[in-house]
Amino acid sequence: MSSTAVVVPSLLIILLLWQLYRLYRACCRANRVDWGRGWMNLLDGLNRLFCYRYHRLNLLGIRLPRSGPAIVVANHVSGLDPLLLLASSRRPLRFIIAREEYERFGLNWLFRAIGCIPVDRQKRPEQALREALRCLRKGEVVALFPHGKIHLDSDPPRRIKAGAIRLSQITGAPVLPHRISGIRGAGGVISGVLLRSRARIRAHSPIYPEEWGKDQLYGLVQGILDGGDDREAAVAI
Known part of the structure; x- marks a missing residue:
């Protein structure tokens, strides 16, 4: 297996993880209601991003x-x-x-x-x-x-x-x-x-x-x- 075949998937995975982290941080910032559970607060932020931006x-x-x-x-x-x-x-x-x-x-x-x-x-x-x-x-x-x-x-x-x-x-x-x-x-x-x-x-x-x-x-x-x-x-x- 060539080095390129290893490097490209690794870079894609790193990029995906980085984008997921950015989304996580954006959801945390957008959250406005404490639902009593961390994952619910993230969903609250995600919904606000979806409604206000999209x-x-x-x-x-x-x-x-x-x-x-x-x-x-x-x-x-x-x-x-x-x-x-x-x-x-x-x-x-x-x-x-x-x-x-x-x-x-x-x-x-x-x-x-x-x-x-x-x-x-x-x-x-x-x-x-x-x-x-x-x-x-x-x-x-x-x-x-x-x-x-x-x-x-x-x-x-x-x-x-x-x-x-x-x-x-x-x-x-x-x-x-x-x-x-x-x-x-x-x-x-x-x-x-x-x-x-x-x-x-x-x-x-x-x-x-x-x-x-x-x-x-x-x-x-x-x-x-x-x-x-x-x-x-x-x-x-």
């Missing part, structure tokens, strides 16, 4: 109180949406997701690690509600997509589910609505993640349940998520 997410971030319970809601346009919300948050988010998604092969370990709350829409959905209530009472942040599935502005109108409203009224936690836009692969789960976007998250002012009746609260959230109600202009806080 999908060109705006830098404003989602609005969260520094501590205490909160309920994050957003419109749902693609499979990229939860990654964008996680990348924009300075606190861990406990997503409520459909059980069939929670048990998806190859991803269940990740959903468990970040504390997702599975909901079985056909059998005992109240279990997910009780778990979400427990998290909020511990001062955590619960996140969900009230449309229940991917829904584009061009689709026929779809009423949001009332879970976030119920959680807010029971616990007193504010609802923090956000509008996601600029997704190139909108409408798809995989395409939303793979196709490069110019992603935008627009944060609206927190809505406190004690200030509004159930129907008013529902209408405000529905309007913001559908893009037809500018919370900042329509509601004086």
Whole structure:
């Protein structure tokens, strides 16, 4: 075997290891949330690099109180949406997701690690509600997509589910609505993640349940998520 045949693979291995080390350092610098595990913190950094550099997410971030319970809601346009919300948050988010998604092969370990709350829409959905209530009472942040599935502005109108409203009224936690836009692969789960976007998250002012009746609260959230109600202009806080 020639010396060249030995040197070239060795150099490639060294180069690969060097690039992996650079990626590791970049993930450490990008990490903003302590998930309690080193490898989870690295994933947090990696996701932020992916969303901010590849999908060109705006830098404003989602609005969260520094501590205490909160309920994050957003419109749902693609499979990229939860990654964008996680990348924009300075606190861990406990997503409520459909059980069939929670048990998806190859991803269940990740959903468990970040504390997702599975909901079985056909059998005992109240279990997910009780778990979400427990998290909020511990001062955590619960996140969900009230449309229940991917829904584009061009689709026929779809009423949001009332879970976030119920959680807010029971616990007193504010609802923090956000509008996601600029997704190139909108409408798809995989395409939303793979196709490069110019992603935008627009944060609206927190809505406190004690200030509004159930129907008013529902209408405000529905309007913001559908893009037809500018919370900042329509509601004086």
